[in-house]
Amino acid sequence: MKVDILASGSSGNCIALTSGKNTILIDAGIPKTKIDKKLVEVGIQPMNVRAIFITHAHGDHIKGLPLANKYRIPVYAGEEEWKSIQGVDEELKHHIKKCKSVDLESIGFYIQPFKTHHDAFEPLGYVIQDFDGDKCSIALDTGHVDDEMISAMEYSTIYIMESNHEPKMLENSNYPPSVKARVLGHVGHLSNEQTAEALSKLINGVGEQIYLTHLSSSNNMPMLAQMTVMRALAKKGLKAEKDYKLEVI
Structure with a gap:
């Protein structure tokens, strides 16, 4: 699993995880134009981003979500957290209920959410596994x-x-x-x-x-x-x- 941390800190957070030719993003907290640019800089074509997983809906984690509409990328977030997320086309929204796992077998990822503790409706961390046997745990905020x-x-x-x-x-x-x-x-x-x-x-x-x-x-x-x-x-x-x-x- 290739890890590219595109942005980190209070000014914005965005992590790209790539397995094979497919990439998922954890958070999209910088403007979509910057995500586009940074993806290309690390050798990832934005149209190869297959899903975006949101830890929580503070601005430094969701600012660039219009990227999802541009490339028709499914967006996953805690069911309650969607109360604070706007601007994502309805057909792209995926509600994670009670930390239920997300099986993206077709693109080589298996995601298990877990509860974190932050001042948001339903903040989550993620454990991401790929078919190569790598397991990546992400706990922000x-x-x-x-x-x-x-x-x-x-x-x-x-x-x-x-x-x-x-x-x-x-x-x-x-x-x-x-x-x-x-x-x-x-x-x-x-x-x-x-x-x-x-x-x-x-x-x-x-x-x-x-x-x-x-x-x-x-x-x-x-x-x-x-x-x-x-x-x-x-x-x-x-x-x-x-x-x-x-x-x-």
Whole structure:
């Protein structure tokens, strides 16, 4: 499975997963013209995008959804989350009910949604498997990681997780108190430590690929996010490049 993270962060999120000649997108949070351009830059023809899966309906995850109408791409989202999604042609809408799996056998993907914890109607993470045996778990925008999320994501070959902020940096920032409370809350965003703790439960040292995403530009630093995860995994005796690979987006 080829992973291309086209955009990450509060300005927009979009991940392309390709198996064979078929691609699916997880979120479409940048303008459709930029998605078009970035797909071509990584060698993907936009007409080969077969489905779009939405984690939740905040603007930085759905801004580019008009792309679906342009190329007639089916869009999948939690049933309740469709309350916040507009502008998608009716025949392209697919409602995911009670985290029911989505079998796209004809294009080589099997998708299992799982519940996340964010201030949206029905936020979801996704576990995507292809016919080559790769398993990619994606958990963005979530205030915490519970046992059910760990169970859904375990034994993946690829992990794409947010590592949004460093709490001390956030607390000392110029953000209004209400925004600080939201980010730090139970349905906010993961801190570096929370992400590291989750990954320490998931990584077995068999060459897994980790991508840290959705870093705050003002309340985090790539090296800090990276070192926090590496330190947690080192406690398990795991070393980067030898037992797993780590990239900060």
